[in-house]
Amino acid sequence: MSYPSFNAFLDALRAADELLTIDSPVATELEITAIADAQMKSPGGGKALLFTKPTIDGKVSEFPVAINTMGSRKRMAMSLKVDAIDEIAEQMAFLMKAKPPGNLREAWDLVRNGIDVVHARPRTVRSGPCKEVIHLAGDGFGLDQIPVLLCWPKDGGRFVTLPNVHTRDPDTGARNIGMYRMQVYDALSTGMHWQVHKVAARHGKRYYERGEPMPVAVCLGGDPALTFAATAPLPDGLDEILLAGFLRKKSIDMVKCETCDIMVPAESDFVIEGEVRPGEMRAEGPFGDHTGFYTPVDDYPIFHVKAITHRKGAVYPATIVGQPPMEDFYMGTASVRIFLPIFQMNFPEIKDMALPAEGVFHNLVFVSIKKQYAYQAYKIMHGLWGMGQMMFAKYIVVVDDDCDVHNTSEVLFRMCANTDPKRDSAFVQNPSDALDHGTSAPNVGSHMGIDATRKLVGEGYDRGWPDLVVMAPEVEARVADLIAKLR
Numbered sequence: 001m002s003y004p005s006f007n008a009f010l011d012a013l014r015a016a017d018e019l020l021t022i023d024s025p026v027a028t029e030l031e032i033t034a035i036a037d038a039q040m041k042s043p044g045g046g047k048a049l050l051f052t053k054p055t056i057d058g059k060v061s062e063f064p065v066a067i068n069t070m071g072s073r074k075r076m077a078m079s080l081k082v083d084a085i086d087e088i089a090e091q092m093a094f095l096m097k098a099k100p101p102g103n104l105r106e107a108w109d110l111v112r113n114g115i116d117v118v119h120a121r122p123r124t125v126r127s128g129p130c131k132e133v134i135h136l137a138g139d140g141f142g143l144d145q146i147p148v149l150l151c152w153p154k155d156g157g158r159f160v161t162l163p164n165v166h167t168r169d170p171d172t173g174a175r176n177i178g179m180y181r182m183q184v185y186d187a188l189s190t191g192m193h194w195q196v197h198k199v200a201a202r203h204g205k206r207y208y209e210r211g212e213p214m215p216v217a218v219c220l221g222g223d224p225a226l227t228f229a230a231t232a233p234l235p236d237g238l239d240e241i242l243l244a245g246f247l248r249k250k251s252i253d254m255v256k257c258e259t260c261d262i263m264v265p266a267e268s269d270f271v272i273e274g275e276v277r278p279g280e281m282r283a284e285g286p287f288g289d290h291t292g293f294y295t296p297v298d299d300y301p302i303f304h305v306k307a308i309t310h311r312k313g314a315v316y317p318a319t320i321v322g323q324p325p326m327e328d329f330y331m332g333t334a335s336v337r338i339f340l341p342i343f344q345m346n347f348p349e350i351k352d353m354a355l356p357a358e359g360v361f362h363n364l365v366f367v368s369i370k371k372q373y374a375y376q377a378y379k380i381m382h383g384l385w386g387m388g389q390m391m392f393a394k395y396i397v398v399v400d401d402d403c404d405v406h407n408t409s410e411v412l413f414r415m416c417a418n419t420d421p422k423r424d425s426a427f428v429q430n431p432s433d434a435l436d437h438g439t440s441a442p443n444v445g446s447h448m449g450i451d452a453t454r455k456l457v458g459e460g461y462d463r464g465w466p467d468l469v470v471m472a473p474e475v476e477a478r479v480a481d482l483i484a485k486l487r
């Protein structure tokens with residue numbers, strides 16, 4: 001169920017005709033973005049791309065660049081070695097049913113214990129492929145030799161876009177892996193864009209309070225399950241390595257860094273080791289972001305590189321963000337699908353949930369429910385606004401369970417038809433995504449919930465709710481053959 005290397009994943013994509021290889025030189029400055037964006041905007045997410053001769057300031061790089069490797073339903077499923085992400089969601093639901101948890105904390109504990117079920121606890125190893133080449137800071141090798149993309153014309157520099165950033169809670173030793181972009185300042189330093197609500201930012205704050213430098217290791221490549229796990233919205237304290245082990249059903253070999261005692265996946269393509277120093281900040285950005293707009297310059301911590309180790313034949317994995325749809329839509333959709341059974345543990349009335357591409361993750365959430373009592377749609381909105389990164393949801397639209405939330409036009413039809421805007425909306429104050437430029441102040445804003453369900457007694461509507469226009473099933477069955485023939 002696992003890939004021994006990122007290259008093995010690329011081989012699988014190639015065999016499935018999901019990978020296009022570009023052997024002519026292409027510039028890491030803007031050109032790779034332009035080509036990748038065209039794939040990401042084509043129906044279903046286009047193909048993954050492997051650039052074998054990316055150029056850095058005109059010089060061909062030693063390392064190829066792979067991009068859009070998860071950017072379709074099929075490739076996202078392939079990255080986790082399943083035919084469809086639904087299979088993993090079913091395993092998750094099975095875990096939840098095997099020993100139904102009483103609350104959300106217990107639900108996450110079950111996922112943690114599920115790791116034991118599949119014998120996927122990480123293993124410590126003494127060395128591994130990521131140590132095939134070892135460069136210590138000062139030996140002449142640096143980030144300037146890795147084909148990091150300059151993504152968009154007005155970006156403040158080159159950005160590492162698919163980094164798995166490993167940090168530790170200095171108090172408990174708990175590991176966290178998050179995906180936080182890194183602006184390359186020079187060969188041996190970058191920005192570290194962990195936003196204020198993210199786990200590594202909390203770890204950093206504790207190091208600063210203790211006045212200690214914070215060891216950080218950034219891994220690139222390896223089994224794509226690791227990259228997916230770094231983006232997954234796990235609660236603080238739940239180890240992404242355990243999630244990745246659960247997903248790939250195989251222990252992950254972990255090896256110690258050269259310059260600190262952080263443990264990293266031995267099969268990574270690159271490991272960039274270093275530290276963040278208390279209180280040290282630097283201007284980061286602008287960056288053409290998920291929102292489709294440039295996020296403005298803001299101060300973020302600086303990451304000082306102490307060593308870079310890599311595989312022989314390492315491939316540099318990248319993505320781009322920008323106007324939707326982009327590759328990350330498929331990653332986000334997989335997350336929602338996989339964690340839906342956990343949402344349903346807390347809210348059994350939830351049937352399905354979708355974060356449409358236009359909403360770029362949190363801006364727009366569609367949720368369908370089996371409604372039984374008045375104001376239940378509001379309970380769901382408030383519940384979601386209180387759950388992890390769902391706190392950022394700017395608009396939540398709740399529909400009945402007979403509406404397909406993955407069909408945006410169906411949801412808009414319900415929303416327009418079923419609401420009296422004033423009666424059926426709720427506004428709340430909540431934390432907002434750090435990237436949201438629409439709010440008047442950073443990190444906070446108003447959020448709107450729309451109840452597009454049919455109204456029940458007690459919801460201020462007594463005109464008698466009309467029936468939806470649908471054909472009688474027996475008639476549909478009678479003419480089904482003819483309908484198919486006419487298609």
Ligand SMILES: Cc1cc2nc3c(=O)[nH]c(=O)nc-3n(C[C@H](O)[C@H](O)[C@H](O)COP(=O)(O)O)c2cc1C
Pocket residue numbers: 161162176177178179180181182193194195197198199200230231232233234319321328331389
């Ligand atoms: C391609 C991509 C880029 C991302 N860039 C950032 C970023 O720069 N900063 C950030 O805080 N979150 C970023 N995220 C979102 C986080 O990875 C995500 O919220 C993750 O769950 C955070 O993990 P944590 O809860 O362990 O902090 C990005 C996600 C993706 C898919």
Ligand SMILES: [Mn+2]
Pocket residue numbers: 176177178199234235236237238240
């Ligand atoms: Mn986390």
